[in-house]
Amino acid sequence: MELLARANELASLGHDVIHLEVGEPDFDTPAPIRAAGVRAISEGKTRYTDARGTPELRQAISGFYKFSLGVEVKAERIFVTAGSSGGLLMLSALLLDPGENLLMPDPGYPCNRHFLSSFNAEGLLVPVDADQNYQLTPSLVEEYWTRTTRGILVASPANPTGSILSQKAIRELGEVVRKKDGIMIVDEIYQGLVYENHTSGSALAQVPEAIIINSFSKYFGMTGWRLGWVVVPEEIATDLEKLAQNLFICPSAIAQEAALSAFDPESIATMEAQKAELAVRRNYLVPALKELGFEIPLMPAGAFYVYAGLPDKVQDSELFCHRLLESHFVAVTPGTDFGFHNADRSIRISYARDLSQLKEAVCRIRKMLG
């Protein structure tokens, strides 16, 4: 965020800043969704809704699981939330007591552990490398599980590495967590953004009791609408509803009306075309960075980030990011934003920018590296 503020400041001073620090798609929300939002306002659909989300949207999400992902999820288990952030906030409040922890991979999306610490619980970080596909494995779960561990929180595809858990890996993680009577939370916010022949199913196909957080932010291009959802086991649905009523009253009515159009064939076609464009960018960026000496041991399978080890002659990721921004006007994110493990040797580059900007950024990075 500091870096983003400085990048914006430099841009306002007239510098041609290339923003590769961003965590949101550069595409607009698909037209049918925007039109539905406008319609909702003009038709006055602007009042409080059910705390769990409108029945129509929960039914539409249930249909999405059935027809696109091949799993049956009753609408009663689906809660629409203020982004997936709102969902994880509620789950942290509901599921964890002070002093308890969830195992999480390091590197990982930092806010997820911050939600836990807001309730005096903790994200217990497990260092992971390319050898483990940057994900928790059953043996890591066994090794790091403590007396106060309540479960695990994984993301697939993950931020910042873009790695995905195969269905087999999900199943095996589910088995070890089940054995320990723990909870498994899977952040599937980048679920639709998976490239090539990787499959983008839901963990629910393998671990029916898993708690899922998802969002309209990324694949659906609706970051600023602040809308996401969680899927929970029926046993906790009533308590979650009480929390939702107290904390938020309900998610945005207008955003919910708009999101009803997110599953229209026209919207899906737009989002699939955008995904294809992201794949083209990824396929350009990864080899180009490798040629400059960055280490990228695994091709990111999803999301829109490349997590890269710095070339040997560069020592410190924050210093590198700072210099790249100040002298060449390219903003990228230091690894230290995502954890501690090898963090000062790594950066995250987002390819949510068009190809011409990525090419220009690579030129500038080449210049900086001399």
Ligand SMILES: Cc1ncc(COP(=O)(O)O)c(C=O)c1O
């Ligand atoms: C892995 C991951 N989870 C959750 C979020 C939160 O997103 P939102 O609240 O917009 O759904 C993000 C945002 O970047 C993310 O990268």
